[in-house]
Amino acid sequence: xGKRILVLTGSPRKGGNCxxxxxxxxxxxxxxxxxxxxxxxxxxxxSPCLACDRCWTKKGLPCxxxxxxxxxxxLLNQADAVVFATPLYFxxxxxxxxxxxxxFYPLCKDDKKPAFEGKQSAMILCGxxxxxxxxxxxxGSYERMIDYLNWEDxxxxxxTGLWEKGAAANAPEWLESARDLAxxx
Numbered sequence: 001x002g003k004r005i006l007v008l009t010g011s012p013r014k015g016g017n018c019x020x021x022x023x024x025x026x027x028x029x030x031x032x033x034x035x036x037x038x039x040x041x042x043x044x045x046x047s048p049c050l051a052c053d054r055c056w057t058k059k060g061l062p063c064x065x066x067x068x069x070x071x072x073x074x075l076l077n078q079a080d081a082v083v084f085a086t087p088l089y090f091x092x093x094x095x096x097x098x099x100x101x102x103x104f105y106p107l108c109k110d111d112k113k114p115a116f117e118g119k120q121s122a123m124i125l126c127g128x129x130x131x132x133x134x135x136x137x138x139x140g141s142y143e144r145m146i147d148y149l150n151w152e153d154x155x156x157x158x159x160t161g162l163w164e165k166g167a168a169a170n171a172p173e174w175l176e177s178a179r180d181l182a183x184x185x
Contacts, residue, residue, distance in 0.1 A: 002033035003120070003185055006079035010086035010097025012042035017126045017168040021159060021178045022085040025124060028182035037075045041096040044068040048099050055106035062106035069103045076107060081120035081154065081185055084142060088127030091137040101145065108149065117150040122181055125156065126174070128163035135160075154184040 007026060011018035026036050045068030058064045062073045076082065086097045093101075107116040123142045125135055135158045146153055159174040161167075168174050 002035060003080040004035045004078055005029055005081045005083060005185060006075050007036060007038045007083045007085060008041060008097060008100060009038065010041045010094040012096060013165060016165050017162040018085050018087045020166065020168040021124050021126055021174060024175045024178035025083060025182045028179040029185060032182065034185060039072050039075065041100045046100050046103060049102045049105055055109050063103065079119060083122045083124065085124040088125060088129060088135055088138055091134060093138050093141060119151045120154050120185060121146050121151045122154045122184065123156045124178060126159035126162045126168065130161050132158055132160060155181045157181050
């Protein structure tokens, strides 16, 4: 039986390189029998964390903000694995996906954290930079996050040299790497 995999995409550029690599991952994961849920952070209406520390106090909801994050909370809880797909922006993850990640806080709070632990995860990261070192900030942030969450890393795809929108479609090595990443689940 396949896993339930949540793919979080963080690019505001629809049909861009991040989307293309995420789509390749999704097709291969579905081919392997996994169930995929996809959440596009860009345009989702997720607001930044208010640091109000009022989690779980309003109508039993994880967060007092009733915004685009509310439909994502059940998907996060149901997922066996979470895949983060983001372009490299100023040597880190995009603000769109970072905002969503910051809103994981209620699921990590006090007695809620054990239920959120034990998932698998992976990262798809792409950008124009040719040097892998340019991606270290985003990769380091991901690695620290999954360590804190006690999640198992199933792989990190760093797709370099992708500047023009859709360039990944003409980069068979990166498309195959996205499919390979899906096979890790």
